[in-house]
Amino acid sequence: MTASEGPAEAGGVVDALEEHLLGARPQLTQREVAEQAGVPLETANELWHLLGFAHVPDDAVAFTPADVRALQLTSDLIRLGVLSQDRQDGLVRTWGRSFARLADWQVALLASVATEMGSDATEGLLAVSDEVMPRVEELQSYVWRRHLLSASARLLAERSSGTASMLAVCFVDIVGYTSRSRTLSDRELVTWLEEFESAVLSLTVDRGGRIIKNIGDELLIVxxxxxxxxxxxxxxxxxxxxxxxxFPAVRAGVAYGEVVTRLGDVFGPVVNIAARLTSVARPNSVLVDVGTYEALTGHEDDDADHHASDHASDHAGGYRFRRLRRVSVKGYSRLKVWSLLPVVPDK
Structure with missing residues (x-):
């Protein structure tokens, strides 16, 4: 809301956007939505909450026919066995988190564009809903289908091989994030983090990797x-x-082994070890676990007490490894750790 824009004007914009984006003004209570969709009211309330929306009293007129259709589709997926009870919470909650974050980013971006063009909130956001949203929606559907194809190919490859999912997991953490963030405005901080994530994404995708998520100033890559x-x-x-x-100074921790994947996220000891290694890594360094060391060198660690000695690998891209003293971190005592170093070119 701008200084010249009062609550009434802002409310009018929201009402107009609601009609544009949902196809109608609110005309139904949640109880009526549940009845028309043929879904128990308790189920409707639970799904609404899991999607990340605020609680609405049962008698509040806050819903449209689009909400009825959404519940009907959900009911169909449950009836078809796609959404069993144990899958509903995780899947719907993931949708809610993902789309909430995406919507926040898109609205902030488009409102900024509207402001730069000299439009007020009413004209700018309504123009977005008319001109931009259909294109954004179509593009999102395309990107989603492309990622579905990639995910399906990975799953089929894993199933055909008959083995568990073996992945390399890496956490990348910005060094000095807290002190740097204090010197930036909110807009500058967001821009800085987006540029960082964009640079990491480009490098990762070029090498066949995926960014799973960002956690503040930290990225999880597989x-x-x-x-x-x-x-x-x-x-x-x-x-x-x-x-x-x-590009900011970073530290990284890498672990390799069996990883559980679910709803686009990754779980298991390998993920935990990568996170712990990142927390103890020095700035501009890469720490790796025994799984990564053995995979890159092609031989098993002999568990000898090689404190801070170098081991050159004759393959795996010619990397060098410096064995470090074992480290004890939360959940893991005396982890075997190596510092991963690039080979220095011959002069």
């Missing part, structure tokens, strides 16, 4: 091969150490 992850982690720390590169 790749199918440890070699690809080693390249990604070393390039990120190299850029962060370059004083002429605006």
């Amino acid at each position: 790749t199918d091969s440890p070699e690809a992850m080693a390249e990604i982690a070393l390039e990120l720390t190299r850029r962060g150490a370059d004083p002429d590169d605006p």
